[in-house]
Amino acid sequence: MAKEHFWKKSWDKGLKDLDPKLWEISYVDAIKPTFEKFPDKIALAFMGVEIKFAEIDRYANRFANMLIENGVKKGDVVGINLPNIPEYVIAWLGTLKAGCIVSGVSPLLMADGMQYQLKDSKAKCLVTLDAIFAGRVVGIAENLPDLKVVVAASVGGFLPSIKSFLGKLLKKIPSGKVTPLEGKTVMKIEDVIKTNKYSDEAPKVKISPDDVAYIQYTGGTTGPPKGAMLSHRNVVADLLIVQEWLKWEHGKGLALSGFPFFHIAGLFFNKNCIYLGWTQVLIPNPRDTEHICNEIAKYKPSALVNVPSLFQILIADPKFKDLDHSNLEACITAAAPFPEESQKKLEEVVGKGKLIEAYGMSETAPLTTMNPAQGTKKLGSIGLPLLNTDIKLLDPATGKEVKLGEPGEICVKGPQVMMGYFNKPEETKNSIDKKGYMHTGDVAIQDKEGYLRIVDRTKDMIIVGGFKVFSVKVEDVMSEHPAIDLIATIGLENPDRPGSEIVKAFIQIKPGYDYGGDEKALKDDITKFAKEKLSAYEVPKVIEFRDELPLTPVGKLDKKVLRK
Numbered sequence: 001m002a003k004e005h006f007w008k009k010s011w012d013k014g015l016k017d018l019d020p021k022l023w024e025i026s027y028v029d030a031i032k033p034t035f036e037k038f039p040d041k042i043a044l045a046f047m048g049v050e051i052k053f054a055e056i057d058r059y060a061n062r063f064a065n066m067l068i069e070n071g072v073k074k075g076d077v078v079g080i081n082l083p084n085i086p087e088y089v090i091a092w093l094g095t096l097k098a099g100c101i102v103s104g105v106s107p108l109l110m111a112d113g114m115q116y117q118l119k120d121s122k123a124k125c126l127v128t129l130d131a132i133f134a135g136r137v138v139g140i141a142e143n144l145p146d147l148k149v150v151v152a153a154s155v156g157g158f159l160p161s162i163k164s165f166l167g168k169l170l171k172k173i174p175s176g177k178v179t180p181l182e183g184k185t186v187m188k189i190e191d192v193i194k195t196n197k198y199s200d201e202a203p204k205v206k207i208s209p210d211d212v213a214y215i216q217y218t219g220g221t222t223g224p225p226k227g228a229m230l231s232h233r234n235v236v237a238d239l240l241i242v243q244e245w246l247k248w249e250h251g252k253g254l255a256l257s258g259f260p261f262f263h264i265a266g267l268f269f270n271k272n273c274i275y276l277g278w279t280q281v282l283i284p285n286p287r288d289t290e291h292i293c294n295e296i297a298k299y300k301p302s303a304l305v306n307v308p309s310l311f312q313i314l315i316a317d318p319k320f321k322d323l324d325h326s327n328l329e330a331c332i333t334a335a336a337p338f339p340e341e342s343q344k345k346l347e348e349v350v351g352k353g354k355l356i357e358a359y360g361m362s363e364t365a366p367l368t369t370m371n372p373a374q375g376t377k378k379l380g381s382i383g384l385p386l387l388n389t390d391i392k393l394l395d396p397a398t399g400k401e402v403k404l405g406e407p408g409e410i411c412v413k414g415p416q417v418m419m420g421y422f423n424k425p426e427e428t429k430n431s432i433d434k435k436g437y438m439h440t441g442d443v444a445i446q447d448k449e450g451y452l453r454i455v456d457r458t459k460d461m462i463i464v465g466g467f468k469v470f471s472v473k474v475e476d477v478m479s480e481h482p483a484i485d486l487i488a489t490i491g492l493e494n495p496d497r498p499g500s501e502i503v504k505a506f507i508q509i510k511p512g513y514d515y516g517g518d519e520k521a522l523k524d525d526i527t528k529f530a531k532e533k534l535s536a537y538e539v540p541k542v543i544e545f546r547d548e549l550p551l552t553p554v555g556k557l558d559k560k561v562l563r564k
Helices: 006-010 032-037 053-069 086-097 111-120 130-143 161-169 189-193 232-246 264-276 289-299 308-315 318-322 340-350 425-431 471-478 519-533 559-563
Strands: 042-046 049-052 077-081 101-104 125-129 149-153 185-188 212-218 226-231 254-257 279-281 303-306 330-333 355-360 367-370 390-394 408-413 438-446 452-457 462-464 467-469 484-493 501-509 542-545
Touching: 032 053, 032 264, 042 053, 042 086, 049 053, 053 086, 053 189, 077 086, 077 111, 086 101, 086 125, 086 149, 086 189, 086 264, 111 130, 125 130, 130 149, 149 189, 185 189, 212 232, 212 264, 226 232, 232 264, 232 367, 254 264, 254 289, 264 279, 264 355, 279 289, 289 308, 289 318, 303 308, 308 318, 308 330, 308 340, 340 355, 390 438, 425 438, 452 471, 462 484, 462 501, 467 471, 471 484, 471 501, 471 519, 484 559, 501 519, 519 542
Parallel strands: 042 279, 077 101, 077 125, 101 212, 125 149, 149 185, 254 279, 254 303, 303 330, 330 355, 501 542
Antiparallel strands: 042 049, 212 226, 355 367, 390 408, 408 438, 438 452, 462 467, 484 501
């Protein structure tokens, strides 16, 4: 271990590291008691349809047996290219039961992106939407020689037939024609899970903690996406660590999340709900805040889990403010910076002390730090290192550990750290050092109580005349200006000073903010505000207004697009 874990003094009372023997089990074996204990409990609530745990188990067994009967073997990859609909959960669980590897494929990827991921992972099976099948898969299928089985689903597959028919007729539900593909077996998922063609019994596949459960693709800031290999041990370890931290109990929770399942955060929350026997409200379109508000009103969840940008969108919806949040115990957020001002506004709506900010990444299955469940929560902080987790902060330039209170790259060691990148030994070697620490690329400052605050990505840090400018700080401070809805900062080469940069801010103006149409006056006012709050070298020299800032599929501000 790097040093004494002084942060443990800030943990909630009674918390201590768990016995590593607890995660010497596969996720499939770990969840068996849930299906035995809660067969008649609602597992999934989707657009007015409720599906029990026993049904999920049966459907997943059929899907698993379908894979095996069609030659998909243990250790083969199954790409799941769906929004948050019941078929995702069924295909995910069935894939794991067959001893296969899940790889989430974003439905927002274009054909080239899909082809790259499926080819790189050597996927043997793809589960996709009928609309994506017709629009993209047909065009790339011949370039995917490893792909043997394609299963098509519909967004309305679990809806009553009249509702599904009208949805397609009114084009509220996307659809597409499913046709044969040369050299591949093509089928519809309803023929797999809603008939007796495949056995209801769980397949007899021996799965060990060392087996790969997921190949989770992560873009990073440079190069093509890489597949992080997470073992069943990684998956179960992080699951048990976070549940102990939050004191979540079996059968005693109801959850709603806007995180997509193809993202590690959505996947993690889903596997928690299945393991715990919690009802999970599925949100197929996280930007439909009216639907989210209606589901909150109906189900009164005890846990809400969202990316910060979605919480910001919800705060702006008057309906969300008027809801009864008394049953809500925790709002958990991660995956992107969350301005403190917005965090305060959220707590004004849901209740003080309910927001828990966390931190993680695909490579760490995902969570490594979190604010305490009961103790002091520091707004704007990603909290404390979790149980069984060691963290050290290193100077990116020298590789030496920084002094307390100084910025350094977060390096993580623990049972949740990935096995490595799929078929990329050099990338793995560059990311996980010889002592087993995962170099995250995120720069943070740790205070004397152990709380960490992200200040930037190593690749997002802007160097102005030798001074380090942390974009997260600039964005956090400037977001307090009443005109600013969203802000992203990047570094531009300074033509007058080679090797130095200037700060550029992209700003989305708050809806309804009246600035009289005078953009120059507004830029001057924002610059004046920045000069009062920031050091001279941190103040943006260039401001550009955009109607909308680009977001990644999970809702993070996409700086790669802005740099282009």
